[in-house]
Amino acid sequence: xxxxxxxxxxxxxxxxxxxxxxxxxxxxxxxxxxxxxxxxxxxxxxxxxxxxxxxxxxxxxxxxxxxxxxxxxxxxxxxxxxxxxxxxxxxxxxxxxxxxxxxxxxxxxxxxxxxxxxxxxxxxxxxxxxxxxxxxxxxxxxxxxxxxxxxxxxxxxxxxxxxxxxxxxxxxxxxxxxxxxxxxxxxxxxxxxxxxxxxxxxxxxxxxxxxxxxxxxxxxxxxxxxxxxxxxxxxxxxxxxxxxxxxxxxxxxxxxxxxxxxxxxxxxxxxxxxxxxxxxxxxxxxxx
Numbered sequence: 427x428x429x430x431x432x433x434x435x436x437x438x439x440x441x442x443x444x445x446x447x448x449x450x451x452x453x454x455x456x457x458x459x460x461x462x463x464x465x466x467x468x469x470x471x472x473x474x475x476x477x478x479x480x481x482x483x484x485x486x487x488x489x490x491x492x493x494x495x496x497x498x499x500x501x502x503x504x505x506x507x508x509x510x511x512x513x514x515x516x517x518x519x520x521x522x523x524x525x526x527x528x529x530x531x532x533x534x535x536x537x538x539x540x541x542x543x544x545x546x547x548x549x550x551x552x553x554x555x556x557x558x559x560x561x562x563x564x565x566x567x568x569x570x571x572x573x574x575x576x577x578x579x580x581x582x583x584x585x586x587x588x589x590x591x592x593x594x595x596x597x598x599x600x601x602x603x604x605x606x607x608x609x610x611x612x613x614x615x616x617x618x619x620x621x622x623x624x625x626x627x628x629x630x631x632x633x634x635x636x637x638x639x640x641x642x643x644x645x646x647x648x649x650x651x652x653x654x655x656x657x658x659x660x661x662x663x664x665x666x667x668x669x670x671x672x673x674x675x676x677x678x679x680x681x682x683x684x685x686x687x688x689x690x691x692x693x694x695x696x697x698x699x700x701x702x703x704x705x706x707x708x709x710x711x712x713x714x
Contacts, residue, residue, distance in 0.1 A: 430456065430498070433455075433497070433498050434448050436501060437497075441587075443585075444585065451494045458474075458491065458494075458495060462474070469512050471512040471513070474495060474512050474516065475517065478491060492513075495513050495516075499513045526657035526687060526688065528654060528658040528661045529645070529649065529650070529654060531662060534662075536644065537554060537640065537643045537650065538554045538555065538558070540639050540640075540643035544635060544638060544642065546635075549609075551604075551605070552601045552602045552604065553567060553618065553632060554636075555602070556570075556580075556594070556602060557656060557659070558659050559594050559595050560582075560592040560594060560598070561592065561659035561676050561677050562656065564629050564632060564633075564656075565629060566582050566584060567618075568618060568626050568628060568629055568631075568632055570616065570626075572614075572615055572616070572617055574617070575602065575606075575617065577599070578594055579594055582678065584678035588680075590675060590676070592676050602617075605617075614626070633652060637650065660677060664689065670686065673688065
């Protein structure tokens with residue numbers, strides 16, 4: 427019996443995991459099954475610890491492998507297929523987190539303004555405004571259904587089939603409205619339809635026109651991606667004084683620790699706060 431496939435079916439049916447996640451888990455688990463001395467079903471805690479230690483990959487990739495293994499064995503335990511979980515006391519490698527890359531507010535403005543010089547400018551302008559206004563993941567943006575548009579907010583079906591509401595400010599609403607007027611009576615269920623097999627603009631398609639937009643804006647295209655726009659949304663909100671929990675909700679992060687990476691913007695913000703509000707903050711280098 428192929429327990430890997432049964433586990434993946436469970437993830438899809440009961441937890442609504444994306445195809446990308448399922449493919450990643452499948453690859454990691456099959457690699458482990460082939461490289462553990464007795465395969466997945468005969469592995470001991472020591473076998474798994476050694477397997478992870480010998481993976482020639484970044485810490486983040488190793489952590490992903492470990493996550494797949496832990497989920498797999500937890501499933502087997504719940505289904506009473508095994509009586510002992512070899513990952514129960516697994517020591518996960520620490521993930522070396524890099525600070526998220528983001529653009530300045532003025533660069534975002536340049537990027538959005540340059541959309542007017544591209545083909546399908548109205549559509550691109552709407553997409554840029556929505557990402558920066560609501561912090562959408564690129565897949566959420568590209569696959570946005572018409573039913574998600576609730577006027578001043580969007581209903582997003584995110585990771586794990588979890589729903590969340592994200593607000594849109596007036597400028598984003600106007601950009602979306604202009605695009606929908608131009609889109610007209612297209613029968614597609616998607617806000618950003620395409621003639622391709624997916625029925626909507628693809629991640630790669632948006633990525634490519636975003637790079638062209640960066641060139642037009644005079645920004646190094648290597649610094650620009652859909653995820654950088656999402657990072658910029660969160661970083662600028664936090665720098666402006668937004669509550670971390672509110673940002674977590676809008677981004678659709680399950681764990682607050684994922685959102686906390688954006689606190690990299692705080693040191694400069696704190697310095698500005700001290701300078702502005704501390705009674706001696708305006709003294710500079712003057713002697714007291």
